[in-house]
Amino acid sequence: TGLSIGISACFLILIFIRFELSYEAFHKNKDEIYRIIPKSIKNGSEVRQTMCASAFGPHVYEQFKEVINYTRLFDVGDNSLWRYKEDDILKGNLILVDSGFFDMFSFSTIAGNANEALKNPASIIISEKVAKTNFHNENPIGKIIEWENEVGFVVAAVIENTPENSHFQFDYIASVLAARSMYPNWATREGFYEEYGSWNFPTYYQLEKGADPNKLQSEIATFLNTQLKKEDLGGNRTFWLQNLSEIHFTKGIISDVANGDLDFVYAFALVAIFLLLIACINFTNLSTALATRRAKEVGLRKTIGAGRRQLLQQFLSETVIMSFFAFLLSLIIIQLAFPLLNELLNRNLSLSFSSDIDLILMMIGVMLFTGLLAGSYPGFYLASFQPVEVLKGKLQTSGGKLLRKILTVFQFAIASLLIVFTITVYFQMGYMKKSDLGFNKEQVMYFYPPEPIENSYEAFKQQILAISGIDHISRTNAIPGRMNSTFAYVFPGEDNAENKQGLITLSLEPDYLNVLDLEIVDGRNLSEEISSDALEGYLINETAAKILGLTNPVDHPFKVIQPDREEGKIVGVVKDFHFKSLQNTIEPLAMWMGTNEYYIIAVKLKTGNMANKIAEVQ
Numbered sequence: 001t002g003l004s005i006g007i008s009a010c011f012l013i014l015i016f017i018r019f020e021l022s023y024e025a026f027h028k029n030k031d032e033i034y035r036i037i038p039k040s041i042k043n044g045s046e047v048r049q050t051m052c053a054s055a056f057g058p059h060v061y062e063q064f065k066e067v068i069n070y071t072r073l074f075d076v077g078d079n080s081l082w083r084y085k086e087d088d089i090l091k092g093n094l095i096l097v098d099s100g101f102f103d104m105f106s107f108s109t110i111a112g113n114a115n116e117a118l119k120n121p122a123s124i125i126i127s128e129k130v131a132k133t134n135f136h137n138e139n140p141i142g143k144i145i146e147w148e149n150e151v152g153f154v155v156a157a158v159i160e161n162t163p164e165n166s167h168f169q170f171d172y173i174a175s176v177l178a179a180r181s182m183y184p185n186w187a188t189r190e191g192f193y194e195e196y197g198s199w200n201f202p203t204y205y206q207l208e209k210g211a212d213p214n215k216l217q218s219e220i221a222t223f224l225n226t227q228l229k230k231e232d233l234g235g236n237r238t239f240w241l242q243n244l245s246e247i248h249f250t251k252g253i254i255s256d257v258a259n260g261d262l263d264f265v266y267a268f269a270l271v272a273i274f275l276l277l278i279a280c281i282n283f284t285n286l287s288t289a290l291a292t293r294r295a296k297e298v299g300l301r302k303t304i305g306a307g308r309r310q311l312l313q314q315f316l317s318e319t320v321i322m323s324f325f326a327f328l329l330s331l332i333i334i335q336l337a338f339p340l341l342n343e344l345l346n347r348n349l350s351l352s353f354s355s356d357i358d359l360i361l362m363m364i365g366v367m368l369f370t371g372l373l374a375g376s377y378p379g380f381y382l383a384s385f386q387p388v389e390v391l392k393g394k395l396q397t398s399g400g401k402l403l404r405k406i407l408t409v410f411q412f413a414i415a416s417l418l419i420v421f422t423i424t425v426y427f428q429m430g431y432m433k434k435s436d437l438g439f440n441k442e443q444v445m446y447f448y449p450p451e452p453i454e455n456s457y458e459a460f461k462q463q464i465l466a467i468s469g470i471d472h473i474s475r476t477n478a479i480p481g482r483m484n485s486t487f488a489y490v491f492p493g494e495d496n497a498e499n500k501q502g503l504i505t506l507s508l509e510p511d512y513l514n515v516l517d518l519e520i521v522d523g524r525n526l527s528e529e530i531s532s533d534a535l536e537g538y539l540i541n542e543t544a545a546k547i548l549g550l551t552n553p554v555d556h557p558f559k560v561i562q563p564d565r566e567e568g569k570i571v572g573v574v575k576d577f578h579f580k581s582l583q584n585t586i587e588p589l590a591m592w593m594g595t596n597e598y599y600i601i602a603v604k605l606k607t608g609n610m611a612n613k614i615a616e617v618q
Contacts, residue, residue, distance in 0.1 A: 002286075003322075003370065004329035006279020011330070011363055012337055013272035015349050018359070020265050022165045023248035027106045032207045034241040036060075036220070037253060038199075042501075042547045048240070049254040050202040051486045051502045055194045056224065057098065057203045063223055066211040071098040072176055072201035075484070079448055079599040082172070083146040089134040091448070092127065092171025094147075096179055104206045105168070112141050112157030121177035124153035130171050131158045149451065151181050164348055167247050167257045176201075185596070186563045196231045198561050199488045199502045202255075205241070217241040233500060254587050255486045255504065261583070271421065274414045280370045281411045283326075285404050287319055287374040312379040319375030320368060327367040377403060431582075438577025439480060440517035445614060446479055446602040453601070467616050469606045474512035475598035477505075480579040485597075488561045489590060493549065501548060503540075504579075504587050505560070507594035513574070515604045523554035523572030526593055534593055536568030542576045544588035560592065 024030050036056060039048050057072040076094040083089060099118040107114070110128055117123040124145065131140045140155045147153060153174060162169050179187035186192075207213060221239040228235035242250065248260040298311060334351055342349055353360060453460045457475070464473045477485060487505040490498055510526040512518075521542065526533045538558045545553045553570045576586045605613045 001326075001329070003279050003283045003326040004333060006275050006282075007326060007330040007363065007366060008333035008337065010272045010276040010279075010366075011351075011359065012334060012341060013268050013275070014362075015351060015356075015359065016341075016345065016347070017265055017269055017272070019165060019347065019349055020248070020260055023260065024166060024244045026163060026165070027104075027244065029104060029106070029206055030244050032209060032211075033104055033204055033244040034207065034213060035202060035204050035244070035247065037240040037242050039238045039240055040236070042549065045547070047254065047547065048252060049199075049486075049502055050256050051199040051254075052201050052203040053196045053199050054192065054201050055196050055227070057201065057205075058194055059227065060205065060220055060223065064216065064220065066207050066216050067205045068208050069100040069104050069206040070204065071101045071104055072203050073097050073101075074176055074179060074201055076182075077484075077599075078171075080172075081148050081448075081451065083149065084134060084143065088450075089145065090130050090171065092130055093169055094172040094174065095168070095170045096174055096176040098176050100206075101173070104204065107162065107168075108160040110158045110160060111139075112155075114157040114159055117156035118173075118175045120156070121175045121181065122152075122154055123156035123174065124178075125157040125159055125173045126155055127159060127171045128161050147182065151178070153178075169257075189563065196228055196233055197488065197500065199500075200486065204244075213241045213243070232498075251583070252585065254502070255484055259581075267421070271418065274418055276366065278411055278414055278418075280373065281407045283323075283370060284374040284377070285407050285411075287322075288377055288404055291315065291379075312376075315379035316372060316375040320371030323367045323371035323374070326370075327363060330363070435578075435582060437480070437582075438518075438575060441480070443605045443610075444515060444602060445605065445617065446600050448599060449601050464603060464617060467613070469608050469613050470617075471604040471606055472511050472514045473601065473603045474509040474515050476508040476512050476600050476602060477594070477597045478579075479600060479602065480516070480577070481581075483579045483589070487590070489558060490561060491548065491550075491556065491558045499548070500561075501588075503544060503590040506579075506589060506591045507597035508591055509593065509598075512602065515602045516577075518577060519575040520572050521575045523570070525572055526591075528593075532568075533571065535564070535566045537571045537592060538568055539572050539574050539591040540570055541574050541586070541589040543586050544590060545573055547588045560590070564596075565592075 027033065035050070036052060037048050037050065038052060039046055041047070052072075054072060057070045061067050061070045074096040076096065078091055078093040080091065080094055081088065082091065097118065099115070101118060102109075102114045110131075112125070114125050117125050126140060126145075134140075135143070140158060143155045144152045145155060159173075176193070179192075192198075207216065217239060220241070221237070224239060225235035225237060228237070247256075249262045249265075250256070251261075301311065331351075338350060341347075351359065449457070449460075461473050464470055483504055483506060485505045485507075486502050488500055488502050490500050493499045506512075508526075510528060513520070513525055526537045526539060528534075530537070538560075540548075540550075540553060540558075550556050550570075553573055556570050557567065558570045559565060559567050574589075574591065578584075578586060579589065580587065603617060
C-alpha cells in the first residue's frame with residue numbers, strides 16, 4: 001500500500017510536469033516560430049511588451065528573406081455577444097489573425113477550409129465546442145452568425161478545440177481584415193494595417209530552417225528603429241525574438257499570457273523523486289526486516305539442498321511480484337485521483353494506456369527496479385548464512401539492522417525536507433489569500449449585460465440603486481484578473497519631446513472606483529459632471545506615473561491614440577492595486593471614460609443576505 005501511494009503520487013506529479021513542459025510542442029514548426037518582443041528602458045528599468053505596431057508584421061516579412069511567414073494577432077476577448085437566428089450562442093474568445101496563421105501553427109481542421117477562410121474578412125472559423133453547443137446535429141458550414149448585432153460572419157470552417165497546452169485559447173477566429181467592419185471608427189483609417197504609431201498586435205514570424213535568430217534579431221532591430229525614426233517615434237528600442245517554446249515560462253512581459261513557472265516545475269520534479277524514494281526505502285526496509293525473520297526457513301532449505309542461486313531467485317521474485325501488485329494498485333489510485341487533481345489545478349490531465357505508453361513503461365521500470373532493490377539485499381545476505389549456525393540460533397543480523405538504520409535516517413531526512421516545503425507552500429497560499437490586493441473584492445458582483453439593458457442602461461441603473469443594500473453600480477471593460485486591453489498613448493516628456501507608450505487600459509464610469517474601493521492618491525477622480533472629462537480626462541496608477549517618468553502627473557498632457565479622443569490631461573493618480581496575479585509585478589495602467597468600451601456591469605452590495613440581493617438584481 002505504501003509503495004502504491006508513493007508511485008501514484010510520483011507519477012501524478014510527473015504527468016503534471018510533462019503537461020507543463022509540453023506547451024506548444026504539438027506545432028510542427030515550433031522550432032522556427034518566434035514572437036517579437038519590443039524592449040525599452042523606462043527610468044532605469046527594462047520594459048518588455050507583447051504589443052507591436054501593425055507594420056512590424058508585413059514590413060519585416062518583406063525586408064528579410066529569412067522570414068518566410070508572419071501573422072499578427074488582435075485579441076477581441078470573450079465578452080462579445082454572438083447570435084445565430086436571433087438566439088444568443090456561446091460566448092467565447094475571438095481573435096483576428098493574418099492569413100498565414102494556419103500555415104504557421106498546427107491546429108487541426110475538422111470541416112471546411114481554415115486557410116481560405118482567413119483570406120475573406122466576412123468568413124469566420126469556429127471551434128468544435130461552439131459547433132457542438134450551438135449547431136447540434138446541424139452542419140454549421142455556410143451558416144451566418146452575428147457579432148454584437150452589427151457584423152455578420154459566414155462560418156467557413158470548424159477546427160478542433162485549442163489544446164490546453166497552448167498560449168492560444170480561442171473559440172472564434174477571423175481575418176485581421178475583419179476589424180474594418182467590426183471597428184469602423186478606428187480600423188478604417190488610412191494605413192491602419194501598416195503603421196508604426198499604434199501598438200495593438202502581438203506579432204509572430206516563421207523563420208526558414210537554419211536561420212540564425214540572434215543575427216536576424218539584431219538586423220530586425222536596426223531596421224525597425226530606422227523606420228520608427230523616420231516616423232519621428234524615437235527608435236531607441238531593442239527587440240527580442242522569443243521562441244514559441246519560451247512563451248509559457250517567461251515572466252514580466254506586459255500584456256502576456258504566460259502562466260507557467262519553471263522553478264515550480266523543478267521543485268515538483270524533486271518532490272516526485274523524493275516521494276518515490278521514501279516509498280521505495282520504506283518498502284525495502286520492511287522487506288529486509290521481514291526477510292531476517294525467515295533465517296530458519298533459509299537454513300532448513302539449504303540443509304535439504306537449496307542452492308544460493310535458488311534462494312536469491314525466490315526473494316527477488318517475491319518482491320518483484322509484490323511490486324507488481326503495488327503497480328496495479330497505483331494505476332487505480334491514479335485514475336481515482338485525477339478528478340480531484342484536475343479540479344485543484346484547473347486542468348484536464350489524464351493517463352492513457354495507448355498514448356502514454358512512455359509513462360506506463362517508466363512506471364513498470366520503477367516497479368521492477370524497486371522489486372529487485374528490495375529483494376537483492378535480503379536475498380544475498382540470507383543466502384550466505386551457514387545452515388548449522390542458523391539452526392543453532394547463532395545468527396548475527398547486525399548488517400541488516402545497520403542498513404535499515406541508514407535507510408530510515410535518509411527516509412526521515414527527505415520527509416522532513418518535504419514537510420518544510422509543504423509548510424512553506426501553505427504559508428505562501430495563505431499570503432496570496434490574505435494579501436492586500438489594493439482593492440476590495442468582497443460583495444462585488446458583475447455580469448455581461450444583454451442588449452435590452454445596454455440600450456436602457458440609465459433606467460436599469462436607477463432601478464438597481466433603488467434596491468436596499470446596493471451601494472454602487474458602474475460599467476467598465478474589465479475586472480481584476482481580466483485586464484488585458486492595451487492602447488497606445490502620447491505625452492510630452494521632460495524635454496517636451498513627444499513620447500509614446502502602450503499601457504494596459506481600463507475604461508470605466510467614475511463610480512467604478514467606489515465599487516472596488518480604489519484610492520485616489522493624487523488629484524481627483526473622473527467626473528461625469530465635468531464635460532471635458534468625457535473625452536479628455538485620464539487616470540493612471542502609481543506604477544504608470546513612475547514608468548512614464550512623470551514627477552507631477554496631475555494636469556500633465558496625455559492622450560490615447562483613438563480617433564474619437566481629444567488631447568487631454570491626467571486628472572488623478574490611483575493607488576497601485578493588483579489587477580493580475582500576485583506572481584506578476586503591478587503593471588502601468590491608464591483609465592478613462594469610454595462609452596463604446598463598456599462590456600461589464602459591476603454592482604457593490606452591502607453585507608447581508610447575498611442570495612436575496614443577487615436575486616433582486618437578476
